[in-house]
Amino acid sequence: MKQRKQISAINTGNKLAMEPAPDTSDLAERESRWNYALVGSGLGVWDHNNLTGTKYYSNTWKEIRGMAPHEQADGDYEEWLKLLHPDDRDFVIMAIERQIAGDPDFHVFEYRERHKDGRWVWIECRGACVEWDESGAPVRIVGTDTDITARKQSEEMLEHLSRRLDLALDISRIGVFEADLNAGTVEWDDRLLAMYGLEGTPRVKLSEAWEQALHPDDRERTLKNLEASLEKDRGLLQEFRIIRGDGAERVIRARSAFFLDAEGKRKLIGANWDVTEEVSLRNDLQKAKDLAEARNRELEAARENIEHLALHDFLTELPNRRYLDRILDERSAGCRESGLTLAILHIDLDRFKQINDTLGHRAGDAMLKHAARVLKDCVRSSDFVARIGGDEFVVLCTIDSSPKKLSNMAARIIRELSKPVRYEGHDCRFGASIGIAAESGKDLDAKQLLLNADIALYRAKAAGRNRHEFFSKDARRTIIAAKRLSDEMLQGLERNEFIPFYQLQFHAHTLEVAGVETLARWRHPEHGLLTPGHFLTIAEDLDVVSAIDGLILERGLADRAAWAREGFVTPKLSVNVSSRRLGDPGLGKKLRALKIEPGILSFELLESISLDDCDDAVLSNLRQLRKLGIDIEIDDFGTGHASIVSLLKLSPRTLKIDRELIRMLPQSAEQRKLVRSIIDIGRSLNILVTAEGVESMDHVRILGDLGCDMLQGYALARPMPAMQIPAFVRNAGWRRHDADAYALQSVLRQQIKSNRSK
Template sequence: MEGLHTALTPEKRERAPVKQSHPPKAAADVNRDEQAVDGVASYTDDSDITERESRWNYALVGSGLGVWDHNYRLDKKFYSQTWKSIRGMAPDEEADGDYEAWLQLVHPDDRDFVVNAIERQNAGDPDYHIFEYRERHKDGHWVWIECRGAPVEWDENGVAQRVVGTDTDITGRKETAEMLAQLSRRLDLALQISDIGVFEADIDHGTVEWDDRLIAIYGLEDADRFSAADAWLSTVHPDDRDRVSETVERNVNNETGFHQEFRIIRGDGAERIIRARSAFFIDGNGCRKLIGANWDVTEEVALRNDLRRAKDLAEARNRELEAAKESIEHLAFHDYLTGLPNRRYLDKMLEGRSAHCREEGLALAILHIDLDRFKQINDTLGHRAGDHMLKHAAKVLRDSIRATDFVARIGGDEFVVLCIVDTPSKKIATVAERIIRELRKPIKYEGHDCRFGASIGIAIDSGPKLDEKQLLLNADIALYRAKGSGRNRYEFFSNAARRTILTAKRLADEILIGLERSEFVPFYQPQFDARTLDIAGIETLARWQHPEHGLLAPDRFLDIAEDLDVVSTIDALILEQAIADRKAWIREGFAIPRISVNVSGRRLSDPQLGKKLRSLKIEPGTVSFELLESISLDDCDEAVSANLKKLKKLGIDIEVDDFGTGHASIVSLLRLSPKTLKIDRELIRHLPQSAEQRKLVRSIIEIGRSLNILVTAEGVETADHVRILQELGCDMLQGYALARPMSGLKFPAFIRGESWRQPEGEARALQTDLRRSVGRPTSKTASR
């Protein structure tokens, strides 16, 4: 490319006259120069000329230089074979020297530069005798070329008439330079990330060169970048100085690398701990040098010391515990509260009795017992009441089994009974029935009648393959089935039950994992003003974004969540997210009057509920709690009643859900004074077909109006539902006819689109008819 890129057409040279950097020489001077090369007096001998020409040719070929010669006076252009080889051309391939065609081969990013460089080179500018650029090789890749050239002949006006030069392929050099640059960047980044400072010490001249990081580590000024070795040693803590100096001197004398830790006094007076590694080498000038890295390990050393002290303390405590264990070993097999054997004792007895049954051909039965409603008693009446119940349960179990049977408390409110029998099922069923019957009897505690019961899982096995661990697991599976079937009952283990229980247990594990991974998310279903169809609120619904099964409704997980006692946790998570979403929507300009969330009976019994809600700083009047149908409003205990009062003080409204099919009576409405009651969807479904249903719904609406309670209809799924409920005077509507539940991300778009108001929408048509038929709103509706 050299020749081509330096070739300016005569027209361009005339348009761009070049300043003469070297004045043209007279012919006699040129001849004298030609005769004086290499000290030879003249070139009169043809053989000598041939020999010299051959020598220069071989030298050029061997050096990889591609020669080009542009003689504008004779209109001749010459390109050597090496020049062609650099570009992938064959030795006999013609290079026509077309400037514009060649220019298209130059890399687009270099093109403007090359045009300017050629003009300056042709003008004899010494700054452009050498320049670099990229040119496309014949096989398509880019080749880096170093172009060297200069004018050698000028006309009488100082315009270059002949430009001669060489091109060199420097692609390898460029790749090597880029590789070195990348390595340098990586090294610098690694040092920067690890906060390591680097130095290089000239031992023979007594100087040390510091990098910026090392200066920062030592707290020195930038002027100390090049300092004497003694200046560095002066920063070392006096108590470490001799040791450090001796280490450096010994390893320098041995010409070996080393590493060590020492303290320094920073320039700002702070004491820090430095870890240093150094390597010895001799440079190209024979000077002895050390190169090394330092980094601050003060915090690391402090942590190491803390861990060592903690380890020593732990070992001392372990020795104390071992000594204590030896002295109280005889008490380690019993539960301190009930006096029953504990889990450790159970494991020992289970192993022994299993071996006995295998040897004698007897059957071993395991009864796994779990107390029902124990937690509610413990939470509402306190731990002392719970302890009293556990002691009573232990006495009942002792009195209900034979002297040869074994009973243990294995934790919390769980017990295990071991029985060796010959005709198992009937006898064991009798024992289980007796235990359940006795535990269901009320217990007096400080004036309270405490009632609880028991669920029992039973597993029986015999024969030489009896596996006590599997048998205990089977009893646990049977217990799970008993609790899931209604409690206060017993269940025998079966393989079918095992498969069912394992599936439920797997789902239970997934629920707990889902809570850790925040897989439970709120979905929102808008509630609409029946008169205007404006959004009056939203009901927040819990959904489980299961990683395998997709979006799950509560009917897929609520029962098991109840068993796990995590419904309150799910309620709390949904409430927090709903509050956050509402604030976000308000910031976006969407006015959401209020949100309603479901609340379980167990959460209403939580004595810490008021404290937890206060921490959320809920704006009064913006949140409603929907009391689920499982909550009996006519039979609220003290904890529930107290929490309902706290909710009102916090400005949280109460809504009665599923009115008409749940547990709420008129008396409970008078006592509770909820903000809203929701008519169950079962009463709404047949409104268009049933006059009796319309009368019933009208009565409920009138009851709500008389008690100043808003009435919301659920299950509004058709245009007829909307029309009839508007005619009956219902306050708010909720159902698929207007909007389905949606995620928080979709809610803003739903509000913007106002699809429920579109002309083609059924709700919009109903709204238009209503506005024609109603002159103005009633005073009660207007006041809301």
């Protein structure tokens, strides 16, 4: 209570007696000196005298609070308390009380006060009681206020930075150490101790603890690096493994640097951080990277393999047509720029199909591989060799000289490919036909050049095979015409433009109708009626001969039935059959579907079909023909292909003597002997003999005398459409007077021979 009264007395300004004043001049000097000192120190002086009831505030004190020097400070305690920061107000009241009471802990205290411009300033208050009354109550308190706002801001900033540093170190799990190299001591912070698992353990010598914690496999390297760093006073960054106190293995990254402290002592400061997870992640990433790179290499190898497969023939490993097209475009562009000549050799293997058909596809594959090797050996390293399908190859060359080199190259290829190849005990022989086309200049067209080589190849094959031909414009025109005719032929099959014509056959002695041969004709919308000589080769190339044969057979059977309805029944209908149709595995099924009456149909086989080398399919079809009651005739007999043995094996019903042997009968005794020999052979084998090409009555007479069985030719009847056959037979136009007389003469001769034999 007494103290409160004393404070109240101070605030109410009660005046107390003062000591006698010192000398005025001395006082002024002393006051001036202290004023200068106080102003220079930035201290704001305040003096509360309860005896005199006065309160003094220096200009610096006012300046701290934003007051002007002339501005009065009334010293109202309650109003002053309102200027204090709300968080500091209770503390200040208590601090003042303790300061007045002489508590040394509150001789100096800090608080915040509102500046005149509205901001808060930090003030450091230093004060003490300097006078007391006789009862011991404080009556005068003097002190200084200092603006410590800048210091508090610096402290706050330092504290903030310290907090951030501690947080960063905690987050990054960095432990810090400092070593005094002169004293040989080292200090670790708590984070570093925890990192090594040493927290809470009895005090140890940290340098020894660190060495002992090093992983045995990393210890020598790590200590050696540290030693080198210490010798050269050079900072160090290294990574090593440790075994913690709890036995866990961790990976530590350490960085250190040298410095001299204020006393000149040589020190080393450093940081360690646990990078186990980082290293594990890095190792995992490295493994993933290695795996990805390995997979990429595998994918690249797979891509290259796929691209190789896409651009190469799987059998011969040669580039394929797709690769050829790419290289063809590249080299043609290069030749257009350089002026060089681009040449193409289009190669087709001759007699390759026979090897495939007789020895099997494995033999054919072996021959294709052999051909690929031969081609690679026969060309230059800069030439491009490709297999474009089947037994076809292409060689692409760039030349700057005459075509002679191309001709030599083609001849060398043909010569090497013609050599026999041994395969499983067989000597395989095949050859090659080559078409060559070359072009240069800015108008060079690669695709047209390839087509020109194909045209030249066609010429080489048509000229007898196993040879080479150069492209010419005449050949191109021929090929274009043939191509057009091929297209028209396919259209003609769709439009039923192929029709049968018929040529009557006659008994040689009576000139009675013995049968009808069915002949194919093409009723061309532009060129008129075409015989097989105009279209057979193209039909063979298109592989439609069998289709034409089948169509003519069906039409022939239908026409025969129509003739029968008009009263003409032909004893026999003969049709031609091609070698391809004879080798058709489905021929028997197709013939059975036609429900052919046995004995009315005969198939004419060209003697050019090699009867001695018939494969199993041909022999099977021949057996089925006999079962169906279809006779077999050998057409064009006498050209030297059929042997007596093959005739015995085949047992044909009829032989047809080739027209070339018949043509010169009236003029050649030798031809008559030859024909008589053929007739005798037929009679001895119980085979009928028909003569083709009977062009005159001399032929009729001579062949009758020679004992020929049947005749066919223009002298008796020309080929004619189906509708004309019945009328022609009814009119018997072939029975002219000389023909009748000859027929009677032939009958008499036969009767005389018969009587003599009796």
